[in-house]
Amino acid sequence: MDKFEQAFNELIEKELKIEPRDWMPEKYREHLIRQVSQHAHSEVIGMQPEGNWLLRAPSLRAKQVLLAKIQDEGGHGLYLYSVAETLGISRQEMIEQLHTGKAKYSSIFNYPTLNWADIGAVGWLVDGAAITNQVSLQKTSYGPYSRGMVRICKEESFHQRQGYEIMMQMAFGTPEQKEMAQDALNRFWFPALMMFGPHDKDSAHSSQAMKWKIKIESNDQLRQKFIDHTIKQIEYLGLTCPDPNCKWNEETGHYDHSPFNWDEFWNVVNGNGPCNQERLDHHKKAHNDNKWVREAAAAYALKTEAQVA
Amino acid sequence: MKITIENKDAMSVIRLADTSVILAQRLAEMCSNGLTLEEDIALSNISLDLFGRADELYKIAARIEGNKFTPDEYVFHRNEREYYNIKLVEQPNHDFAWVIARQLLHDIYAKELFTQLSTSSNHEVAGLSQKVLKEIKYSYMHSHDWTNRLGLGTAESNERMQRALDHLMKYVDELFNFDELDKKFIPDPEKLKAVWFSEVDKILGESNLKRNAVAPPSMRDFREGFHSEHMGHLLSIMQFLPRAYPDAKW
Ligand SMILES: [Fe+2]
Numbered sequence: 001m002d003k004f005e006q007a008f009n010e011l012i013e014k015e016l017k018i019e020p021r022d023w024m025p026e027k028y029r030e031h032l033i034r035q036v037s038q039h040a041h042s043e044v045i046g047m048q049p050e051g052n053w054l055l056r057a058p059s060l061r062a063k064q065v066l067l068a069k070i071q072d073e074g075g076h077g078l079y080l081y082s083v084a085e086t087l088g089i090s091r092q093e094m095i096e097q098l099h100t101g102k103a104k105y106s107s108i109f110n111y112p113t114l115n116w117a118d119i120g121a122v123g124w125l126v127d128g129a130a131i132t133n134q135v136s137l138q139k140t141s142y143g144p145y146s147r148g149m150v151r152i153c154k155e156e157s158f159h160q161r162q163g164y165e166i167m168m169q170m171a172f173g174t175p176e177q178k179e180m181a182q183d184a185l186n187r188f189w190f191p192a193l194m195m196f197g198p199h200d201k202d203s204a205h206s207s208q209a210m211k212w213k214i215k216i217e218s219n220d221q222l223r224q225k226f227i228d229h230t231i232k233q234i235e236y237l238g239l240t241c242p243d244p245n246c247k248w249n250e251e252t253g254h255y256d257h258s259p260f261n262w263d264e265f266w267n268v269v270n271g272n273g274p275c276n277q278e279r280l281d282h283h284k285k286a287h288n289d290n291k292w293v294r295e296a297a298a299a300y301a302l303k304t305e306a307q308v309a
Numbered sequence: 310m311k312i313t314i315e316n317k318d319a320m321s322v323i324r325l326a327d328t329s330v331i332l333a334q335r336l337a338e339m340c341s342n343g344l345t346l347e348e349d350i351a352l353s354n355i356s357l358d359l360f361g362r363a364d365e366l367y368k369i370a371a372r373i374e375g376n377k378f379t380p381d382e383y384v385f386h387r388n389e390r391e392y393y394n395i396k397l398v399e400q401p402n403h404d405f406a407w408v409i410a411r412q413l414l415h416d417i418y419a420k421e422l423f424t425q426l427s428t429s430s431n432h433e434v435a436g437l438s439q440k441v442l443k444e445i446k447y448s449y450m451h452s453h454d455w456t457n458r459l460g461l462g463t464a465e466s467n468e469r470m471q472r473a474l475d476h477l478m479k480y481v482d483e484l485f486n487f488d489e490l491d492k493k494f495i496p497d498p499e500k501l502k503a504v505w506f507s508e509v510d511k512i513l514g515e516s517n518l519k520r521n522a523v524a525p526p527s528m529r530d531f532r533e534g535f536h537s538e539h540m541g542h543l544l545s546i547m548q549f550l551p552r553a554y555p556d557a558k559w
């Protein structure tokens with residue numbers, strides 16, 4: 001072990017932050033680029049399922065809250081792309097990797113939003129699961145990522161609140177609204193829980209990431225936290241958890257859950273979810289249709305620079 | 310639900326509110342379709358300002374009308390023929406040049422209009438106008454900058470921008486066909502028209518673009534609730550939920 005590696009290990013050991021200028025093992029850098037770019041792409045692709053209801057948001061207030069929320073996610077994407085850039089990859093490269101399928105994003109966004117309550121369920125469950133993960137990541141060992149999470153978490157709690165507010169409105173509304181709320185919960189419950197990733201015993205990446213303190217708590221720990229917290233909210237809403245085995249367990253001090261359908265999870269990750277193709281096509285189309293605009297902006301910048309010089 | 314607007318001042322305010330909400334809705338369509346994340350965020354900002362402005366304007370109109378209807382009722386429960394926005398803002402986002410051209414033509418109009426209204430005898434309108442002028446200046450800076458970039462960028466961008474302007478110009482004529490309500494509500498209508506043409510000509514001139522003359526269009530006026538074909542589609546999407554579930558609260 002050379003002195004650089006020793007210094008790196010010491011920083012990790014003492015729970016100090018690794019900064020862009022510090023030496024780091026190539027594998028650490030690669031792991032982070034993969035994780036942070038995936039995180040950035042998730043923020044950006046996540047704008048689409050919510051955008052699907054933006055134009056149909058049913059009140060002036062709902063429109064403004066949802067638009068502000070989606071705009072925040074764009075800002076998170078922007079912020080995370082610049083975190084990844086500190087690791088030596090450009091935004092352009094990351095977008096190419098997204099378009100070729102080399103880079104992934106959270107599979108949850110490959111599910112469709114089919115009624116207005118889905119917008120509630122996304123804020124409540126999907127942002128909720130993301131927050132559980134991101135609160136933990138505030139302590140991650142890479143400095144820029146950790147600081148990014150602190151900033152992002154402040155906005156995320158507003159996202160979850162706006163989602164839960166829609167759920168309350170729907171669950172306590174007309175019978176038709178309550179039905180939509182239950183339908184949304186039924187469709188998003190298991191996918192949201194699987195957002196935390198494979199069980200610890202099946203998660204190869206995870207254990208190395210924990211040694212490097214990129215990841216602080218394991219997938220199963222975070223998932224359990226989320227379940228325990230969310231069940232009470234389901235009860236308050238007067239809705240039914242779609243998992244009949246989700247019951248309090250005196251022995252473990254936690255809520256149980258049924259086995260997850262990991263075949264579905266991996267099938268969606270591998271491109272066969274309800275909307276994988278649509279999400280990517282949408283992103284590519286916005287990017288490609290506006291190529292002429294980016295060219296115009298670049299040409300104009302060159303001309304005006306030439307005038308200044 | 311039949312929504313009525315009795316008071317003439319309320320009707321003048323409703324016209325402004327309708328123009329704001331319809332443009333906001335059009336810009337919201339651009340969310341997640343921006344050329345970059347930065348631009349996506351910028352257009353969302355402008356859309357948010359316009360929704361906020363519409364909300365405030367409907368509240369003022371509602372108060373003049375004795376609060377018979379809420380802002381949401383004005384937005385979600387009026388039919389096409391009961392909407393009084395300028396037709397310019399309902400035109401689609403054909404490409405980014407259309408978005409910018411529509412915004413520029415609107416912003417120059419809105420800037421002078423709200424500048425004049427900031428001295429309105431209606432104190433609520435005057436107060437709100439002072440507040441929204443800041444937002445309009447931001448939007449105007451954005452549309453002005455992009456007009457420069459597209460006009461002077463590449464041959465393609467110049468051509469697309471010119472095409473968008475040439476098309477949208479036919480919705481300009483009606484802006485200045487002032488009726489009695491306008492003449493009572495807008496402090497100096499003739500100045501609004503003069504400022505609009507001189508500013509548009511200045512910005513297009515510096516951007517290597519032209520304001521081509523269009524034949525005076527035979528088109529019914531927005532002040533009587535007439536629209537282009539695009540409007541019905543926009544409303545059918547925007548109003549879907551409150552219309553499909555009239556008993557629900559949102
Ligand atoms: Fe986010």
Ligand SMILES: [Fe+2]
Pocket residue numbers: 073127156159
């Ligand atoms: Fe969020």
